[in-house]
Amino acid sequence: MVPSGLLPGVCRTSPIALLLVCCLLPPGAQGQQFPLRLDVQSPVVPAGGSLLVNCSTDCPNPKLITLETSLSKEPVGNGLGWAAFQLSNVTSNSQVLCSGFCDGTQMTSSSNITVYRFPERVELLPLPRWQPVGENLTLRCQVAGGAPRDSLFVVLLRGEEELSRHPASGEPAEVEVTVPVLAGRDDHLANFSCRTDLDLRPQGLRLFQNISAPRQLRTFGFQGPILNLSEPSAPEGTAVIVTCLAGPRVQVTLEGLPAAAPGQPAQFQLNATERDDRRIFFCNASLEMDGKILHRNSSVQLRVLYGPKIDQAKCPQRLTWKDKTLNVLQCEARGNPDPQLHCFQESSGLEVPIGIPFLVRLNYSGTYSCKAASSQGTHTMTVVMNVRDRNSRAVTIVLGVLVVLGLVTIVAALLCVFSVQKRSDIYHVNQASTWLPLTSKQPEVATGEDPS
Template sequence: MQARRPLPALTALLFLCLLLSSGAQENPTKPRVQVDPLNPMILSSSSVVLNCSTDCVTSPAIGLETSLEALEESRGTNWKVWRLSNVTSDNSPLCYVNCPGKGQGSSRTNIMVYEPPKNLELNLETSQEQSSLPWIPVGQNITLSCHVAGGRPRKNLRVVLLRGAQEISREPAPDTLTTAVVKFQVTASREDDEASFSCHAELNLQSKGLKLYQESSAPLKFYTYDLKKLQPKLVTPMILETGTKKQVSCAMDNVFPVEKAHIQLSWGGQRLIEDNITRHGDMLRVTATIMATEEDMGDRELTCSVTLGNEIRRISENLTVYTFLQPVLMVSGPVQEGYRVNLTCKAHPPATVLIEGAPSDEPDRISLIAQEEDNGRSFTCQATLKLREEIFHKNSSLTLNVKFPPKLDEKCSPNRTWDEGTEQILQCTARGNPAPTVTCVREQQMPVNGGNQQMPFNVSTRVVRSYSGTYNCTAKNSLGVASQVVSVFVK
């Protein structure tokens, strides 16, 4: 900037008008002083050239009072020019003149310093470690602080919070000597998840003949999540028999963002391998298969946990693993006619047993004297297990095999009368266990009426007269013998 030098050719009237228009002192008894430029606005850390002039023509003494570094650059009869360097803040230098015979006059100019905004930084005020994106629950109030260096004069500075290109809030900057910090209060929403927030500074000096200075911060992102104050829903059997498989599942609704949520099932402290994890809308669901072994007997805790952001939702239920074997129905003593037979039934505790037909005071045993009619008789034992309000039954059956000696039945009648030439069967049957063998043998006699011929046993045959006679029919098994004499008379 070049200092203004007074022009000697100007008329006194013109000079006087110039002084009056530039803010010179109005007291005509004192020397008039002009400072040019008046109230300049300069860039911070730059320099400005001030020209002090006066209407005093009798060897005036011209000086400049300022805290700034001032270097005189040139002078004339009634003017001086100074360069003020490295101006970093507003200042009001005073130009004064001592005029012989008129005394002292002065004039002050106000230097305004401007500085475009720079080094903008947007921060999320949180106590979390921010080595990764922080998690903010939906609905929580958060503070975003924008730090702005420069941006002076601050009364002309506005700081804008942006989400993408959308303006969220616009605030004036505080008038501080250091970095300006503008804080924005925001309620976290689903739309804020991984959105790009930034702050934008605008220093508007257009009214000062300058321009609109703008600067933006780097984008800031964070996660928002919505995990309602609800528990997951666990679908599981309450009891599980060893050696069997069951599928369990867990689901939770209103999870946002569902793709970032983690769900798992654990049983007895061990994580289950998931069969499937599904995400649909805001619903999260996991399924897994449990295989129960004897080592798992008793109550074991099945837990479902959903983790999102900084929160965990968890639900646990006890699953009872049990063993329920078939009851064992046993018989003791010789199972033979006339002997006492004892039947007992046993089951693995805590199951209880009942033999059908057993007395109420001894439901697990029956005692009887074996008879022929008991052979093939079936007995059933039912085991009952009660677990967590559920009742289970298992049955075992046993059929008695009663041993008894042979017993000839009514078909072995002692007298048979047949007509000669008819078709007849010489037959005897017997009961017994083991099954007896039955034979009918003709007793040796003197031949009568043409012979002493043996009639075939158990075979249909034409009767001849020589079949007449006495036959000894015998049934045998390992327990005894039964006999019957049969007389055959042929007419």
């Protein structure tokens, strides 16, 4: 649309000439030499608040100046080149747009409206009833609500002292900030709290602060329990005294044996043996505070120095292996400090590896001396290794077959002799029966028949 009153001669030219002239004209020549201004009373408003927006221009013949927004608006005034609107119940961030026409050309101008909210809840969670001195105290601050989030910070306080500051960025409805603080003796009856800082100074407003109700901390000095060994690293057979103690009013219990009275140490003595190496001793300390019993534990480990010992159950004294086969010599030795274990052939000094597969040869046959050594002494064990030739099995089989054949032959011969002897005994029995009486027998003749 060509603005009225703008270069009348141009309108009588051809369309191509009009297009060329219009393209070559500066923007102001097309009606934009008079911008539309948008003035906001305050672009940052509290949630639910209201603000005044004014749209204005220096155009001599403006038309249709209005405000476009999703917020609830109401015109509050207008005049030549201006119009004012009241926005109410602003609950969310939004954008407003002023628009109008100057000599038939549309003018626009926009601005962002930011809504801020104070946190709905700022709370420091309860502190321990009693806090031991020298241990970390965990401060936990919960903040619900608050906007804009990128301008909101959570501050942990000891009295008026700022302990830490953390941004409450993000969009969750609730944020929790956790800060560990080492409790000291000076913290007894100190007040702790947390505060939110909504910093809107960059937007032309001020710093808004909300602070939680303070919580008072009570601390107590709970020394120990302190658990000591008279000899932390004792040679075998040494007398070791184990002692546990704590501060006044504290009852200690060592290995199940309570001290004589609160504030008194508990102790006992033992003669260190190999079985006590790496033994852990425990001590428990208890203190009653306002009807509540508090507990703390401590532990210490005893190291006993003892000489090397080769475990006979894990180191066989006689071994039978075959030539050119892989085998492992399994031997273990214990001791503190850990001993070094080596096995040498007594005749040649040949060393065989321990715990590692190796190829056995015939010359490995013999007696070996296995020796474990450390700074606490030595221990020796004898191992006999018998290596057989791999062909000995065939010889053994042949000899076995020959022995079996021999046994079969002997058995067969014995059976034959026994059989001959048995037949001879039957013959003599028949001869012995000849003494029985003998009778003659005549042919019988039938009665009534003549012989012929």
